[in-house]
Amino acid sequence: MSTVLTLLRKELLLERRVPQLVPAMSLFGVTTFVVFHFALGQRTVEGDLAAGILVVTLLFATILGVNRLYVADREEGGFDAFLLAPVDRTALGVAKAVTLFAFLVLVELVMLPAFAILLLGPGMDLEVVAKLGVVLLLVNLGLSVIGTLVGALAIQTRARDLIGPLIALPLLVPVVIGAARALSPVLSEGGAGALEGRWLGVLGLYDLVFGLLAYALFDFLLED
Amino acid sequence: MTYGNRLRVTSAAAALVLLLAFGLAFFAAGIEADQGFSQKIFYVHVPLAIVALGGFVFGGVMAVQHLRTGDARYDLRSYVAIHIAIVLGVGALITGAIWAKAAWGVWFEWREPTLVSFLIVFLLYCTYQPMRFSIEDPDKQGRYASVFAITAGAFVPLNFLAVRLADPYIHPRVLNQGGGDLPASFRPPFYLALVGMTLLFAALYQYELSHKHSRAQLRQLRRKLGGEVEATGRSAAPQVTGA
Amino acid sequence: MELIGLGRRYGTRLALDDVSLTLATGQTIAIFGPNGAGKSTLLRVLATLLRPHAGTARVLGRTLPDGGWAVRGRVGLLSHEPLLYRDLSPRENLRFQARLHGVGAGRVEELLDAVELGLRADDPLHTFSRGMVQRTAVARAVLHDPELLLLDEPLAHLDPAAAALVEPLIGAASGRTRVVTSHDPAGGLAGADVALGLVGGRTALLAPASDIDVASIGALYR
Structure with a gap:
């Protein structure tokens, strides 16, 4: 546990020293909203379309971040330094997942207001924000878990920028389904609809299964 | 030599059972009322898809064995299983498209969750080979491939659940995947075709395994005789060392 | 051995x-x-x-x-790569690794003095010459004695x-x-x-x- 905290502190310190992931992912998200405006020719969106745009933008921003998640460790020998220490190796995976989760929350703090201003038709009142929060919590968990696992896998391949997204995209389809379907009624015109339990169930099950799987498999991705 | 004999038996059994199944499908099974003759492709398409998915999951199970034991032979089995499942998957997608065109007039039907799930799973497994290819060290390649195979193996059922839930409206279909409400005369050829397709998978699986082994043996013999051994170069396939 | x-x-x-x-x-x-x-x-x-x-x-x-x-x-490894994060300072790098190895912060200061990096211990590593990076790497390698x-x-x-x-x-x-x-x-x-x-x-x-x-x-x- 203390190892996770030590690693986490290092990640946050690095991001604070040289902000890289959070600004890049946020900027990418906002720019994507602009792109969607022109691509769809819509001034405002709601319902299915709004939920889809939000989830897809978040998905691609995550993939952008995952590509950089391990670069410092790989290129500056952080992996070796960590492997030389007498600590539990899974701690690195846990720390990376928590880091990615924290970054996603920060990115969403930028993306959601931008989305409300630029594209979203229905207003964003407290109820909508609360429901968004619940769904995004589960979404972020899934994105962090898969991002941590796929990032660690891709960083050791020669074509890492290609392999990572190619694996992550299909793997995350269930998250997209769960999130988009859950958010569609929340973001629809004429008042926020209820959250459907089964979509939260799908997201929760996904997070649980891949969380455990990533926890069990992460160690195998570290050794040379 | 053991490979040779087993291979012959499995191949013959696969051919026989499949012939019998298709024979029954054409002559004994009834003509489906809505779709007519084109429905017969069902006896190829569904077994293909089921066996391909089974192959993916089997590859995942072998990958678990690989990571648990560290024995590279399990990596080879996992690789071969996934490789053949991908080939059968291509067949399933093509026959599925033909069937969709004949039955519904479109090449792809988003409202058919099984087909959609299958496409997603197939797209995921398409990265298996490129991923292997981009890792040079064979040990690492095997280990990483196994992590992929286990993750993807667990993804198969989860993905089917999510996609099926996503479309509560189920397109009018002749059959459920399990064959539960199949008309009685459709059942024997369907189950026979499923068994035959599984045997075909087994035969292809054994064929590729024995091919890999005999090539490794040949290289070893050449090396012993002091002859030239061509460099293997980089490969996505696991290297077999020794017999 | x-x-x-x-x-x-x-x-x-x-x-x-x-x-x-x-x-x-x-x-x-x-x-x-x-x-x-x-x-x-x-x-x-x-x-x-x-x-x-x-x-x-x-x-x-x-x-x-x-x-x-x-x-x-x-074991202490001093390899070709310094195994240090370029955007962190020597002190931050050493403290991070000291925590991984369960070594106190006092040892970090002791080593920073020993390799005479005390004055620049808070500058990011990427501003350093190769020699100074190597000195930090030496300190890192012997951090846990x-x-x-x-x-x-x-x-x-x-x-x-x-x-x-x-x-x-x-x-x-x-x-x-x-x-x-x-x-x-x-x-x-x-x-x-x-x-x-x-x-x-x-x-x-x-x-x-x-x-x-x-x-x-x-x-x-x-």
């Missing part, structure tokens, strides 16, 4: 082939050999970063790779004054068991008890350092 028939492949290429040697506690072995001879691979195997593919390696009384967990934290030091050309990028500075930490006088690679026959032999010459992953020379002259080491590179 004892190696019997140690081998390690990269793909189908043998990076280390049948290397056997013994080294008593407190002794120093100097490894010579041209680029690509397997020196760095040997160090990485001893550091538990690479698994041996053949033979046996006993390090600090443990057999690798199964006993690797008990060896980790007792390792029993076995694995040094890959430890004096690279260091001027004579800096080399003298790190001598008490990683030199023969440090009292640690040392495995040192070098391209400098005279300098490498000076502090060594045993000399190993590697060519193409194979042992080309293995003898007490006192029995070897500089010329025979020069012959390895031809």
Whole structure:
């Protein structure tokens, strides 16, 4: 546990020293909203379309971040330094997942207001924000878990920028389904609809299964 | 030599059972009322898809064995299983498209969750080979491939659940995947075709395994005789060392 | 430390082939050999970063790779890469690694003084010269007071004054068991008890350092 905290502190310190992931992912998200405006020719969106745009933008921003998640460790020998220490190796995976989760929350703090201003038709009142929060919590968990696992896998391949997204995209389809379907009624015109339990169930099950799987498999991705 | 004999038996059994199944499908099974003759492709398409998915999951199970034991032979089995499942998957997608065109007039039907799930799973497994290819060290390649195979193996059922839930409206279909409400005369050829397709998978699986082994043996013999051994170069396939 | 028939492949290429040697506690072995001879691979195997593919390696009384967990934290590796984050300062880097190794912050300050980085200890590493980075890396390698030091050309990028500075930490006088690679026959032999010459992953020379002259080491590179 203390190892996770030590690693986490290092990640946050690095991001604070040289902000890289959070600004890049946020900027990418906002720019994507602009792109969607022109691509769809819509001034405002709601319902299915709004939920889809939000989830897809978040998905691609995550993939952008995952590509950089391990670069410092790989290129500056952080992996070796960590492997030389007498600590539990899974701690690195846990720390990376928590880091990615924290970054996603920060990115969403930028993306959601931008989305409300630029594209979203229905207003964003407290109820909508609360429901968004619940769904995004589960979404972020899934994105962090898969991002941590796929990032660690891709960083050791020669074509890492290609392999990572190619694996992550299909793997995350269930998250997209769960999130988009859950958010569609929340973001629809004429008042926020209820959250459907089964979509939260799908997201929760996904997070649980891949969380455990990533926890069990992460160690195998570290050794040379 | 053991490979040779087993291979012959499995191949013959696969051919026989499949012939019998298709024979029954054409002559004994009834003509489906809505779709007519084109429905017969069902006896190829569904077994293909089921066996391909089974192959993916089997590859995942072998990958678990690989990571648990560290024995590279399990990596080879996992690789071969996934490789053949991908080939059968291509067949399933093509026959599925033909069937969709004949039955519904479109090449792809988003409202058919099984087909959609299958496409997603197939797209995921398409990265298996490129991923292997981009890792040079064979040990690492095997280990990483196994992590992929286990993750993807667990993804198969989860993905089917999510996609099926996503479309509560189920397109009018002749059959459920399990064959539960199949008309009685459709059942024997369907189950026979499923068994035959599984045997075909087994035969292809054994064929590729024995091919890999005999090539490794040949290289070893050449090396012993002091002859030239061509460099293997980089490969996505696991290297077999020794017999 | 004892190696019997140690081998390690990269793909189908043998990076280390049948290397056997013994080294008593407190002794120093100097490894010579041209680029690509397997020196760095040997160090990485001893550091538990690479698994041996053949033979046996006993390090600090443990057999690798199964006993690797008990060896980790007792070896110090100084490799070509500094194993430090470029955007963090020496102090931040060392504190991070000190926490991983369960070492107090006092040791970090002690080492920063020892390698005379006290004044610039809070500047990010990417503003440093190679020599200063190497000094930080030396501090990192001995942070947890390792029993076995694995040094890959430890004096690279260091001027004579800096080399003298790190001598008490990683030199023969440090009292640690040392495995040192070098391209400098005279300098490498000076502090060594045993000399190993590697060519193409194979042992080309293995003898007490006192029995070897500089010329025979020069012959390895031809």
